[in-house]
Amino acid sequence: MLSGAFSFSLGATDGAARCGVISTPRGDIATPAFMPVGTAGTVKAMLPDHVRATGADIVLGNTYHLMLRPGAERVAALGGLHTFMNWPRPILTDSGGFQVMSLSKLRKLTEEGVSFQSHIDGSKHMLTPERSIEIQCLLGADIQMQLDECPAIPIAEDAARESMLLSARWAARSKAAFEETSAPGQALFGIVQGANYETLRRESLDKLMEIGFPGYAIGGLAVGEGRDEMFRVLDFTCPHMPREKPRYLMGVGKPADIVGAVARGVDMFDCVAPTRSGRHGQAWTRSGPVNIKNAQFADDPTPLDPASDCPASRDYSKAYLHHLFRAGEYLGPMLLTWHNLQYYQDLMAGLRTAIAAGSLADFIAGFKAETGETVV
Amino acid sequence: MLSGAFSFSLGATDGAARCGVISTPRGDIATPAFMPVGTAGTVKAMLPDHVRATGADIVLGNTYHLMLRPGAERVAALGGLHTFMNWPRPILTDSGGFQVMSLSKLRKLTEEGVSFQSHIDGSKHMLTPERSIEIQCLLGADIQMQLDECPAIPIAEDAARESMLLSARWAARSKAAFEETSAPGQALFGIVQGANYETLRRESLDKLMEIGFPGYAIGGLAVGEGRDEMFRVLDFTCPHMPREKPRYLMGVGKPADIVGAVARGVDMFDCVAPTRSGRHGQAWTRSGPVNIKNAQFADDPTPLDPASDCPASRDYSKAYLHHLFRAGEYLGPMLLTWHNLQYYQDLMAGLRTAIAAGSLADFIAGFKAETGETVV
Numbered sequence: 001m002l003s004g005a006f007s008f009s010l011g012a013t014d015g016a017a018r019c020g021v022i023s024t025p026r027g028d029i030a031t032p033a034f035m036p037v038g039t040a041g042t043v044k045a046m047l048p049d050h051v052r053a054t055g056a057d058i059v060l061g062n063t064y065h066l067m068l069r070p071g072a073e074r075v076a077a078l079g080g081l082h083t084f085m086n087w088p089r090p091i092l093t094d095s096g097g098f099q100v101m102s103l104s105k106l107r108k109l110t111e112e113g114v115s116f117q118s119h120i121d122g123s124k125h126m127l128t129p130e131r132s133i134e135i136q137c138l139l140g141a142d143i144q145m146q147l148d149e150c151p152a153i154p155i156a157e158d159a160a161r162e163s164m165l166l167s168a169r170w171a172a173r174s175k176a177a178f179e180e181t182s183a184p185g186q187a188l189f190g191i192v193q194g195a196n197y198e199t200l201r202r203e204s205l206d207k208l209m210e211i212g213f214p215g216y217a218i219g220g221l222a223v224g225e226g227r228d229e230m231f232r233v234l235d236f237t238c239p240h241m242p243r244e245k246p247r248y249l250m251g252v253g254k255p256a257d258i259v260g261a262v263a264r265g266v267d268m269f270d271c272v273a274p275t276r277s278g279r280h281g282q283a284w285t286r287s288g289p290v291n292i293k294n295a296q297f298a299d300d301p302t303p304l305d306p307a308s309d310c311p312a313s314r315d316y317s318k319a320y321l322h323h324l325f326r327a328g329e330y331l332g333p334m335l336l337t338w339h340n341l342q343y344y345q346d347l348m349a350g351l352r353t354a355i356a357a358g359s360l361a362d363f364i365a366g367f368k369a370e371t372g373e374t375v376v
Numbered sequence: 377m378l379s380g381a382f383s384f385s386l387g388a389t390d391g392a393a394r395c396g397v398i399s400t401p402r403g404d405i406a407t408p409a410f411m412p413v414g415t416a417g418t419v420k421a422m423l424p425d426h427v428r429a430t431g432a433d434i435v436l437g438n439t440y441h442l443m444l445r446p447g448a449e450r451v452a453a454l455g456g457l458h459t460f461m462n463w464p465r466p467i468l469t470d471s472g473g474f475q476v477m478s479l480s481k482l483r484k485l486t487e488e489g490v491s492f493q494s495h496i497d498g499s500k501h502m503l504t505p506e507r508s509i510e511i512q513c514l515l516g517a518d519i520q521m522q523l524d525e526c527p528a529i530p531i532a533e534d535a536a537r538e539s540m541l542l543s544a545r546w547a548a549r550s551k552a553a554f555e556e557t558s559a560p561g562q563a564l565f566g567i568v569q570g571a572n573y574e575t576l577r578r579e580s581l582d583k584l585m586e587i588g589f590p591g592y593a594i595g596g597l598a599v600g601e602g603r604d605e606m607f608r609v610l611d612f613t614c615p616h617m618p619r620e621k622p623r624y625l626m627g628v629g630k631p632a633d634i635v636g637a638v639a640r641g642v643d644m645f646d647c648v649a650p651t652r653s654g655r656h657g658q659a660w661t662r663s664g665p666v667n668i669k670n671a672q673f674a675d676d677p678t679p680l681d682p683a684s685d686c687p688a689s690r691d692y693s694k695a696y697l698h699h700l701f702r703a704g705e706y707l708g709p710m711l712l713t714w715h716n717l718q719y720y721q722d723l724m725a726g727l728r729t730a731i732a733a734g735s736l737a738d739f740i741a742g743f744k745a746e747t748g749e750t751v752v
Contacts, residue, residue, distance in 0.1 A: 065703075070699045078675070086692055086696075311423075316462055320454075323445070324417075
């Protein structure tokens with residue numbers, strides 16, 4: 001049996017940026033942390049051992065996908081998501097709400113929840129705050145997320161407030177359900193909404209803190225508002241979030257998004273960018289992104305990163321990777337996904353080291369010099 | 377620099393079956409050996425470290441695919457195929473002839489060779505015995521194959537003899553070219569043809585032995601003639617092949633084909649079966665093949681082989697593998713290919729152990745009891 005409680009220990013800080021450790025019965029998570037996305041019970045094109053070898057302490061699973069296929073009750077009968085996907089370490093699951101709204105058909109939002117048809121087979125489902133928690137508990141997620149509504153930006157302030165208030169009511173219902181159903185050591189995070197309105201973000205945060213959660217996410221960003229606007233929202237939201245609780249910026253992002261958000265006090269991230277881009281031939285490198293399918297790499301004998309400990313970054317030439325993508329070989333997405341996840345985890349490790357050393361400004365200056373990206 | 381010569385050392389025998397070791401400058405190959413197929417410079421959906429971990433001593437590369445993409449001259453400029461694909465151990469390449477005839481467009485066979493158009497981009501090429509050897513030397517293959525013609529069975533005896541005689545003339549030209557171009561320690565094998573005619577197989581073998589090769593392949597089988605007919609051809613061909621040279625049955629086969637051919641004195645095999653089947657959801661197991669996509673596996677918590685040392689066979693439930701294939705995830709083909717290659721290498725290791733112990737008959741009886749397949 002697993003034992004131990006969920007906790008967050010704040011470590012070194014550098015300006016608004018923080019290091020810390022989230023402890024769970026399944027292991028610790030060093031923050032700032034990047035969580036690779038394992039949508040359907042697998043970080044696409046990756047073996048779990050290699051996900052771990054990149055330095056990932058935790059992966060994310062998608063409730064929407066898993067509830068539809070293979071089904072939460074089935075995963076539970078098979079021993080839970082950790083056993084199912086052969087990943088014994090912490091797993092965070094989202095609530096399913098975001099993907100219901102973006103992927104499903106004939107969805108209908110009410111106070112009760114969201115009814116929808118599966119994008120896979122057209123079957124009808126209802127996702128409520130209570131059902132989302134039930135599913136996340138069946139999966140056995142260590143960190144669970146409240147059901148919320150996540151409107152696009154721009155949105156009128158009235159509509160944004162109405163949506164935020166619905167999410168806040170769902171937060172309370174989620175917590176009540178979680179207290180009924182969850183196992184010891186599991187945690188439920190609330191999600192701050194309010195689009196890009198400072199007053200709404202503050203109001204949302206106040207309501208969530210009144211309910212009380214062991215961690216707070218910032219939702220409703222990275223939905224098309226642009227990096228500067230996202231940073232502006234973080235600038236007026238993060239300072240009010242509880243210092244002693246982890247802060248999770250959902251669905252973010254590209255390396256520059258992450259560096260800028262860490263500088264503003266965010267602790268946790270998830271994004272499909274490294275895995276999705278890897279499958280499509282885009283590699284992140286210390287000098288910025290490269291598209292390995294470009295003809296310029298056909299005869300390039302150098303690896304993506306000769307100094308890396310990661311076999312995918314070190315042991316294969318760009319010419320070979322180029323060939324694999326041109327020939328449509330599985331190994332291309334496998335190696336580029338692995339490389340990108342290593343790049344992301346190295347970035348997080350570099351941020352943690354810099355914060356601990358009080359040298360985040362130097363790190364950010366170096367990041368800008370290498371990539372050309374301005375993040376503060 | 378690599379050093380050492382190519383040699384074959386015959387070890388224990390059991391009836392017609394033989395154990396042995398092929399030595400090359402890049403490492404030894406324990407026989408009977410199965411060579412995973414790395415068509416386009418990658419054993420599909422496999423990392424080279426994992427190919428090695430299954431027990432493979434050698435992989436096969438396809439001259440036809442590699443000459444068209446990325447191109448033999450390019451691979452040579454990048455350091456050769458071993459460096460290119462990050463496989464430092466022995467590689468055997470075929471001549472390209474078989475796939476020119478099965479895959480290319482507008483092919484035309486003459487005494488000189490085969491002219492054809494690429495199936496990828498329609499570009500025009502000419503493959504002669506000399507060009508095939510040139511390509512195989514550019515790739516840096518440790519074991520190279522003569523260009524041959526490989527007619528389907530059934531074929532009239534006159535036509536089969538004419539084709540076999542062409543292959544024999546090409547064998548002589550291949551050897552002359554190889555002696556000009558090859559590096560120390562590389563070896564060229566001749567290929568016995570003659571369809572399913574005993575007199576033609578004998579005539580082919582005699583002509584090849586007159587030219588003289590360090591190894592002899594049996595070509596033109598597994599082309600639709602059926603297992604019994606293939607075994608009949610082996611029965612009248614193998615006994616006349618030189619005892620002190622390795623014997624390679626090209627393009628074979630399923631496990632029962634291999635067990636039956638080993639019992640008849642064959643030392644080397646290659647086949648796309650384990651990799652191709654793995655990508656399509658078919659797994660070989662000790663109790664025969666299973667299609668993991670079948671609904672019966674949706675809730676099956678057992679792995680494909682709990683006693684295996686191979687992570688793919690041991691650490692993932694059939695239910696999970698079923699889910700991965702249903703969801704179209706990369707990890708499904710990755711794990712099933714790995715499992716199948718492990719199954720094949722375990723089969724070869726079992727055959728070698730049985731031959732060394734003089735207990736091949738027991739091994740074959742056990743194989744029949746487990747799989748229902750009769751092979752002798």
